[in-house]
Amino acid sequence: MDSYDLLIIGGGINGTAIARDAAHRGARVLLVEKDDLAQHTSSASSKLIHGGLRYLEYYEFRLVREALKERELLLRTAPHIIRPLRFVLPHGEGMRPWWMLRAGLKLYDLLALGGSLPHARAVRRSEAALRAPLKAAKHLAVYWDAWVDDARLVVLNAVDAAERGAEIATGTELLSARREGDVWRASLSGGRNVVARAIVNAAGPWVADVLKGRLSESSDSGVRLIKGSHIIVPALYDGDQAYILQQPDGRVVFAIPYEERFTLIGTTDFPVNAPDDAQISAEEIQYLCDAANRYFTRTVGPDDLVWSYSGIRSLFDDGAQDAQAVTRDYHLELDDDPGAKLLSVFGGKITTARALAEEAMELLAVEGRKSTRSEPLPGGDISPGFNLYLDRLSAWLPPALLTRLSRAYGTRLRDLLGDAQSLDDLGRHFGAGLYEAELRYLKAHEFARTAEDVLWRRTKTGLHMNQDERRAVADYLGA
Structure with a gap:
């Protein structure tokens, strides 16, 4: 035994x-x-490495400070799957006072204690691209956190x-x-x-x-079981910035660039009774659409959904009455x-x-x-030599594919590609830049067993494939 x-x-x-x-x-x-x-x-998070700006309202100073310290560590030890993300915070009538938001952002920066990300500030008049997607907003601020492939x-x-x-x-x-x-x-x-x-x-x-x-x-x-749901829709704006959207009920909703062509919108906070209740409801879909439509000139409705996902967070029951306050x-x-x-x-x-x-x-x-x-996660030991390796790969790997692979695997890309010198060397192409060589690598080194494991967790290529292409991956893997 x-x-x-x-x-x-x-x-x-x-x-x-x-x-x-x-x-x-x-x-x-x-x-x-x-x-x-x-x-x-x-795999059902908002894909963020962050201190939790809104947690300051609940006096969670220890949690925010620890999270900001960990944000800094993770940016150093996993730079391939974690990268800085700029957030735009619009402010208008009926929201928390502008002075309160500015004070909260200042405190957020102070708790980061000299982190590597830029400090929060007001949006400049010259930054028209940040204002362009929005309906009228009296004030705009920017601050920084980080995005992660969770x-x-x-x-x-x-x-x-x-x-x-x-x-x-x-x-x-x-x-x-x-x-x-x-x-x-x-x-x-x-x-x-x-x-x-x-x-x-x-x-x-x-x-x-x-x-x-x-x-x-x-x-x-x-334990308090709280369902958080997200929707993915065609991109609501251009640019690599995210938006944090305050709602009339006091919640905040994120709008985040996702997979180049989409916007990720979430999350909700709904109490549930069982761990298996992780299905998005029509009510949640409408809530998230309404949350985005309050701010963006390009509107979205339930029929525009490309994908959605839900997860159940098991939160320590501290006696708070509202789900968002737990x-x-x-x-x-x-x-x-x-x-x-x-x-x-x-x-x-x-x-x-x-x-x-x-x-x-x-x-x-x-x-x-x-x-x-201090030790990097697998693939996170990025060096100038690795950047030279990527330059050589650019001679035969299409730019979008090279970007996806380098961001997913970091220096482990060498192991995935081996001696390959052309796309033909990668074997069968299943669609959306997913080749047989990557499937073999994921099975051998990353515990992948099924098409769902590959298409929706190890990679996000399922978003870019049609039904026949996804079925071909399932047939290849036998699941």
């Missing part, structure tokens, strides 16, 4: 970040995920963990586990049984279900049983997952160097 230091349940951002940190410290790690990595909440961030954490000895078992479900003295004996799907000195319950929306149903344990902490901070609960350890993860956000993992290691007394603060 295989034995591990840590058995981690859940292949979202928290689970994979913990696996990575533990593997860096030399722990024997097994991560199990019943579906695909980032299949649920962690699903790839999860996958690269898992890749790094695996390369340091962790076992990443997707399509594997924890059926049950029981304490026997200083170890857990766990039964997994497929008839496999393992022993672990500690279990980390990072099951996201299913954290309470795993505690009660699979581990037969109780908890003093509660804390986005994480809560780690180490139970007090004197035997084998059990750590449960409640809440959190994609930006602070690395810090959460580091704290989890301290609670579990896993010793070792805190190397995830």
